[in-house]
Structures are given as C-alpha cells and as structure tokens.
Amino acid sequence: MVTTCSVLGSAQAPPNWLDPYRANAERLIAAARADQFAWHRLAELTDTFGARFTGSANLERAIQWAVATMRRDGLEQVRTEPVMGPKWVRGRESLEIVEPPQHVIPVLGLGGSIGTPAGGIEADVLVVNDGAELERRSSEAAGRIVLFNVPYTDYGATVPYRAGGAVMAARHGAVGMLVRSVGPIGLRTVHTGGMSYAEGVPRIPAAAVSVEDAERIARLIARGVRVRLRLAMEGRFDPDAQTFNVVGELRGSERPEEIVLIGCHFDSWDVGTGASDDAVGCIVTWETVRLMKALNIRPKRTIRLVLFTNEENGLRGANAYRDRYLNDAANHVFALESDSGVFAPARLGFTGSAAARAIIGDIARLLAPIGMQTVIDGGGGADIGPIAAAGKVPTMAYAGDATRYFTIHHTPADTVDRIDPTEVSTAAASIAAMVYVIADMPQRLPK
Numbered sequence: 427m428v429t430t431c432s433v434l435g436s437a438q439a440p441p442n443w444l445d446p447y448r449a450n451a452e453r454l455i456a457a458a459r460a461d462q463f464a465w466h467r468l469a470e471l472t473d474t475f476g477a478r479f480t481g482s483a484n485l486e487r488a489i490q491w492a493v494a495t496m497r498r499d500g501l502e503q504v505r506t507e508p509v510m511g512p513k514w515v516r517g518r519e520s521l522e523i524v525e526p527p528q529h530v531i532p533v534l535g536l537g538g539s540i541g542t543p544a545g546g547i548e549a550d551v552l553v554v555n556d557g558a559e560l561e562r563r564s565s566e567a568a569g570r571i572v573l574f575n576v577p578y579t580d581y582g583a584t585v586p587y588r589a590g591g592a593v594m595a596a597r598h599g600a601v602g603m604l605v606r607s608v609g610p611i612g613l614r615t616v617h618t619g620g621m622s623y624a625e626g627v628p629r630i631p632a633a634a635v636s637v638e639d640a641e642r643i644a645r646l647i648a649r650g651v652r653v654r655l656r657l658a659m660e661g662r663f664d665p666d667a668q669t670f671n672v673v674g675e676l677r678g679s680e681r682p683e684e685i686v687l688i689g690c691h692f693d694s695w696d697v698g699t700g701a702s703d704d705a706v707g708c709i710v711t712w713e714t715v716r717l718m719k720a721l722n723i724r725p726k727r728t729i730r731l732v733l734f735t736n737e738e739n740g741l742r743g744a745n746a747y748r749d750r751y752l753n754d755a756a757n758h759v760f761a762l763e764s765d766s767g768v769f770a771p772a773r774l775g776f777t778g779s780a781a782a783r784a785i786i787g788d789i790a791r792l793l794a795p796i797g798m799q800t801v802i803d804g805g806g807g808a809d810i811g812p813i814a815a816a817g818k819v820p821t822m823a824y825a826g827d828a829t830r831y832f833t834i835h836h837t838p839a840d841t842v843d844r845i846d847p848t849e850v851s852t853a854a855a856s857i858a859a860m861v862y863v864i865a866d867m868p869q870r871l872p873k
C-alpha cells in the first residue's frame with residue numbers, strides 16, 4: 427500500500443505499493459494477449475465501414491455500430507453526444523503533365539482545398555525545396571503552380587508545407603500549390619491531409635503528389651526541361667453535418683466523479699480505411715473497458731472511453747467534449763490517447779509533473795513482461811488536448827513506430843493488412859494495465 431510519495435518516487439525502492447494491483451494487471455495483460463479478438467474487431471470495423479470521413483454516411487453508420495457493440499460489451503452510460511462537423515467534399519480530381527509528353531500522375535486534393543474552374547488550371551511548375559527557396563525565387567512564382575518538394579524528416583517538421591503551403595505560394599502569386607506527400611517514400615502513395623487559407627491571401631487549389639512524382643518533376647526541371655501541368659479539382663464545402671462523439675464508461679466503485687479518460691478519434695480521411703489512423707487507437711483503448719468488464723474488474727475511479735469525431739479536418743469532437751465537460755475538467759485525473767498507430771516498437775509517452783512521472787514509471791514496471799516498461803517523455807493527443815488544457819490533466823500517448831505509421835498515413839494504403847495482431851494486443855494490454863492502476867490506486871495521480 428502507499429505510504430509516502432517519496433517511496434513512490436524512488437527509483438531504487440521496489441515498487442511494493444503496486445503489490446495489490448499485480449494480479450489484476452497480469453489478468454488484463456493475459457486476457458488481451460490470449461487471442462486476436464481486438465485485431466478481428468479492427469478488421470470488422472474497417473472492412474464494413476471503410477473510410478469514415480466527417481459528413482459521410484459511413485461515419486454515422488460506424489458510430490451506430492460502435493454504440494450497439496459497446497452495449498453488447500456491457501459498457502455503462504453508453505451514449506452519443508452531438509457535434510456539428512465541417513463537410514468537405516473531394517469530388518473528382520486529376521493531374522497530368524501536359525508537357526513534356528502527356529502523362530497522368532496520381533494526385534489527392536488536400537482537405538479544405540477549393541476546386542479549380544471546370545476543366546482545370548494549366549500552368550508551368552516551379553519546384554522549390556523549402557520556403558526559403560520560394561522567397562529567393564519569388565519572381566518566378568507568379569502564374570505558376572508551386573511544387574514544394576520538401577524531403578520528409580519528421581512529421582512535425584514537414585507538415586507545415588501541407589498545411590500552409592497554399593498560403594505561402596499564393597503570397598508570391600502562384601495559381602496552384604502541390605506538396606510532395608508528407609511521409610517516407612512508399613509505393614507511389616499519395617498522402618492527403620488538412621490545409622488552410624489565410625484572410626487576405628488569394629485561395630488557390632492545393633493537392634499532394636507522391637514522393638516519386640515530385641522527384642520526377644524536379645529531375646526534369648533540373649535538366650532544363652519546361653514542365654507544364656494541368657490540375658483539375660472539384661473540392662468544396664457543403665453545409666456542416668451532424669456527427670457524434672461516442673462515450674462508454676465503467677463507473678468507479680468509490681470515486682465515480684473522478685474521470686480517467688481514454689480515447690481516440692473515430693473519423694478518418696476519405697481515402698483508405700483509416701485502420702492505423704485511427705481505428706486501431708479506438709479498438710485498443712476500447713479493450714481496456716471491455717476486458718475489465720469481462721474480468722469483473724471495477725476500479726475506484728470512472729474510466730470513460732471516448733471515440734472522438736472529426737479530428738482530422740476540424741477537431742470539432744475534441745472541442746465539443748471540452749465545452750460539454752468544462753465544469754468537470756478538473757475532475758479528469760488522467761487522459762490517454764492512442765492516435766499514432768501501434769506498429770512495433772511502440773512506446774508509452776507521458777506529459778505531467780515529476781511526481782506523476784515517478785508514479786507512472788513505477789506502474790510501467792508491470793509492463794516489463796511485454797517489453798513496454800520504458801515510458802518516454804512527452805505524450806498526449808489532439809482529441810484529449812482541449813480538456814487536458816482546461817483541467818491541467820496529466821496526459822499519455824500510446825505511440826507506434828513513426829516510420830511505418832507515416833508511410834501509410836492519410837493514404838489509401840492505411841488498411842488493417844499492415845497491422846500485426848500481436849501489435850494490437852500489446853497495445854491493448856499495456857493501456858489496460860496502466861489505466862487500471864491509475865484508476866484504482868488510493869491516491870489521485872498528482873498534477
């Protein structure tokens with residue numbers, strides 16, 4: 427049992443305060459790994475409903491499936507909470523090199539982009555490697571399609587070109603913006619994703635091309651060849667659409683008002699099936715409450731599972747949750763999100779005070795049998811972010827290997843086939859055991 431915080435924080439002392447939790451943690455880990463239940467549920471979800479884009483009928487069908495399935499699992503207080511989401515419609519798209527010889531290349535409009543006039547726009551291309559080169563070559567950008575051929579380093583460093591490239595290019599007079607897909611080289615895979623416009627800057631169509639095609643165009647131009655492109659897009663916004671966050675709980679036995687929040691986002695981009703982004707995050711966090719229910723484990727605090735809607739192109743679900751539970755924000759003792767895939771080697775990451783970090787480090791020792799005992803610094807998520815900021819809540823992420831994740835991120839290749847069942851069960855086991863102790867330990871996780 428817990429005696430003092432200094433005992434909890436000691437790196438050397440055996441974490442014997444964990445003794446009362448060891449047996450149930452082991453049961454949860456064993457149950458998560460006993461079969462491939464979670465992987466099969468992930469396959470069922472993604473095979474049946476496919477892409478779950480905000481505003482689509484399939485997202486709403488998947489939400490109803492989740493509600494019915496949570497109830498069958500025996501979760502408590504299962505409910506939907508309404509959210510109005512933006513409805514961007516891709517329409518038809520095409521990109522071709524019209525000179526030198528005509529050649530169609532794969533393209534994906536960026537979410538939120540305007541369309542082109544019917545028939546498309548035709549312009550010479552200016553290839554730049556980064557924003558600084560665009561600044562230097564500003565006089566060449568006017569009337570052209572700017573292609574940002576920015577090599578992928580990591581997501582945070584490269585994604586600003588996808589998100590803000592249209593504004594950067596339009597400031598220099600470009601008529602269209604193409605971005606080299608944000609990710610390591612794949613199989614000529616094109617990655618979509620969010621983008622935005624800025625007040626006072628002309629809105630130009632924005633799309634992504636594969637790494638291979640960006641490099642090909644760059645090589646042609648480096649040889650002194652003029653490259654002319656025709657880009658046609660029908661992207662547009664329809665009026666906002668009704669969607670829902672899905673909530674299911676396991677009510678706490680002694681302190682039900684204290685919330686341990688776990689979750690994911692249930693929506694995906696409109697290509698692929700969003701298996702890694704983020705159906706798998708939903709399934710593995712859902713496993714925590716399903717397994718506790720099945721094993722008759724009920725912690726002292728309430729565990730609340732939220733499948734957030736509209737993360738990808740709006741974050742409306744996350745903001746709606748924060749607004750709805752604002753008065754309860756301080757009662758959220760911990761929040762965990764899985765939205766970085768489950769590819770091995772995966773890690774848990776934590777953001778919180780040193781006192782909380784020490785306790786998390788102790789609990790993680792229970793995960794040594796599955797190789798998940800090392801908790802890295804830094805962990806949260808887009809969906810738990812708003813409520814965590816409002817309540818100063820310690821946060822954790824389950825983060826899979828970034829190279830495999832970002833190779834298929836926001837592409838038609840994000841399917842269940844790439845995920846190994848053991849990667850799913852390892853994630854479910856680690857999250858369940860960690861969350862169980864945090865929800866059941868005598869003291870509240872310190873802020």
Ligand SMILES: [Zn+2]
Nearest residue numbers: 691703704765
């Ligand atoms: Zn995601």
